[in-house]
Amino acid sequence: MEACNVSGCRVWDIVLERYKKAWRWYENWVSENPDVVSQIEKIFRVFSYLLPGAVNVDTVAAELVFSISNLLVLFHDGILRQARGLSVPCLNISAQRLMRWLTVIDHTEVFVEMAAAKSWGEAGRWFFISIIQILRSIFRWILLYKHKSGLQAQPPIKPLNRETELTPSSSSQGMERNESETPGRNVDKETEAGNSGVTFKGGRSGRVVRLLDAAPDIQKRTWRLPSIASTNGQDKTPQENEEPSELLGIPLAGESLQIARPLLHLTSLFVWGQQSWKPWLLSLAADIASLQMLQSSKHYNESEKKELGNRSLMLLLYLLRSPCYDLYTRSRLLGALKSLSGTIPGAGLILKPLMEYLPIWQGIYFYNWGR
Incomplete structure (x- = not known):
């Protein structure tokens, strides 16, 4: 009996260790390939739009796929926020957990209502609508009065703008990687201080352009200047890290x-x-x-x-x-x-x-x- 218990524990430890390795690999893959992840999410969402007409699937199943696509975006955004340090610093863990639950409710409430109506009729639908709205109001009041979350968006956790929020870090990393390789670069000092050395200003034309050494990967390149610098030469605070205003x-x-x-x-x-x-x-x-x-x-x-x-x-x-x-x-x-x-x-x-x-x-x- 003891041998069976020992062998069972070993099997469980092996399974747990493999799960942890697979999870770490997946986190690293998502954080290193945000563009590929975004494309997969878009395909998933388009598939939810095409289901009712193309496959003649019930609207409840199509809404389930749509809800799963939103939850997938929320899940991947959480990995990217953690990897980039974009979590809200002024809210504690319990407040962020409430915000996640509220976001999950926002993404799934339509599916829950439709599934309840199909299973239990209008009475079931209105019962679940009432439960959802009561829970949502309680969570939001806790955030407002206990955690001082200020004016709350709906959903509380907005999808991460991966083009603007992730590109600056890539540009900064690219500059740090090439800074030692390109000494003597003629960069305007004021612009360098404001833009962390990722742009320079022409002496005659006054035009501000991005340094080639600070350019992100070719898949992420745009014609826009890096958004980490403001026009007055001071760093902007990303919206992800803005502190909520106190409401009185x-x-x-x-x-x-x-x-x-x-x-x-x-x-x-x-x-x-x-x-x-x-x-x-x-x-x-x-x-x-x-x-x-x-x-x-x-x-x-x-x-x-x-x-x-x-x-x-x-x-x-x-x-x-x-x-x-x-x-x-x-x-x-x-x-x-x-x-x-x-x-x-x-x-x-x-x-x-x-x-x-x-x-x-x-x-x-x-x-x-x-x-």
Whole structure:
């Protein structure tokens, strides 16, 4: 018996060691090949778009593939952030864990709703919608009041902009590698200080160009200058490392209202029904009031200003939400698409499938309790 236990432990240790080696290899491969990883993710996402029409797969399965593609991006971004040191330094581990859970909820909630509706009908669908929104609100309130996370994006962890966030490190590494090989380079001192030696300024023309020795790999090269330097010669703080602004007073109340708005909308739906204008108007009023209260403060970083702009644009989605869509937007939108399809040559190849999918997308994505 003891021999069996010893042999079983050895087998388990061997399996665990092989798993650790495979995991380390995969982390290194992802961190060294972000472009290849991005292409695989794009293929996976396009496949999720083509599934319903090409293979005639149920929309629930297609939504599952789409959710998995988003989770794959989140997973790979986590590896790349860890490899590049792009995690938010001012938030502790528990706050970052809550942000990851919120992001997972954002990426999977549509699939959960659709799967619940297929398995348990509308009652099951609304039950899971309620559970998801309650959990989301609780997590976001904990982040806001306990961890001082400031103005929160949705999803909290945005996809990593691999072109801008990863290229500067490649350029810096390239410069460090070639710095000793190219002594005596005639580089403008002010530009060298601001751009870490990856660009130089022409003495006569004044044009700023990137050094050949500091160029990244050929697959990552663009015509843009490295983004790690600002125009005044000082380093910019990457949005990944920006500290969240502390919300107090009216802005804090505005963000709290934004968090509570999905719950207010759900409650009003249960009270007045889905065909009533009151939930639609209440939700719109809450969104506008939240924006006005948040805009009373001017002390936001760049990512938070971008989030406020996104929230303002999201107000346009109310035109695609019932009952406004059913009574006003649908007829006008379909009429405009039909007119463009008959007027512009070749436009029908894109617009006709769009008109066919629009009722399905409106019923699945343009709801009002999540955003």
